Amino acid sequence: MTNNQLLLEAIALKKCVTLVYNNVPMKLAPHVLYSKHSAVFTDAVILEKHGVARRDKKLGAFHLSGLNDLQLTDQPFEIDAAFEPTAEKYAGVTLFMVSTDAG
Template structure:
């Protein structure tokens, strides 16, 4: 297990709450990335299905890079990740629906200065 993965799991474990508490959006995204499961969430008034590939920090804010498989793409060559500020997502729900990471995902952060927290392998 890589050092980054160990750190991410330590971070995830530190966030755990008692079972009677609802998991936070951050916890749901960590689990979705680790288990390669889709997320349903509301963003700008629309419900989206997201395949999260990585969590990262930008200017002290938490973001997720995710693929929206329900988006009307012209072709598979156009498939790409969108970056969503976690604070802008609501009604986040982890599903049991699996996803395969995009073959073009190389694990790099979107911008210089972004700090990756966790990513699919």
Template sequence: MSDSRLTLLEAISRRMLVEAQYNGATIRLAPHLMFERHGDLFVAALNLGKTWRSDEEPRLGQFKLAGLNDTRLIEEEFEPLPGYNPQPPRETDVAVLSV
């Protein structure tokens, strides 16, 4: 099991933030759901560095675990987004763990 997977499983179960390298940038995430799609693991998470338009509600992005590097737990709790639905994004996706 990869270190990123273990870190994200802990973060989801404890509702803790993570920091990771993704596409060459450091991002901070509030991971809500880990799911499997076609044999690959993904995490649905709020990217805390993303700027949202004033008329736009923050929403979860999907990040492939294989693309998240140097993932580390930040000892800072988060609350799930209001109205969060713990279902995977697609019918064929399989939920692994949710907040």
């Protein structure tokens, strides 16, 4: 499974992923997959860095070419309040986004 496919599944199921980004092991909650300057990015909440839970959870942008050892976990996530699905940066370039439907 490619990184794109794995992230699509994680976003659709609202499941966390583990990976290595810039030689740093992380656990992320991916919220959106989008293109920018002919490259693919995901915006995700960093839940853990180096195996340590983050107290200051925030949304970060991650270039897919920098993601290594990507794996889907069984850990679900809630949509973060910092995520703005209608943000201008996603207009016309969103490939897939977490569903904000309550159902």
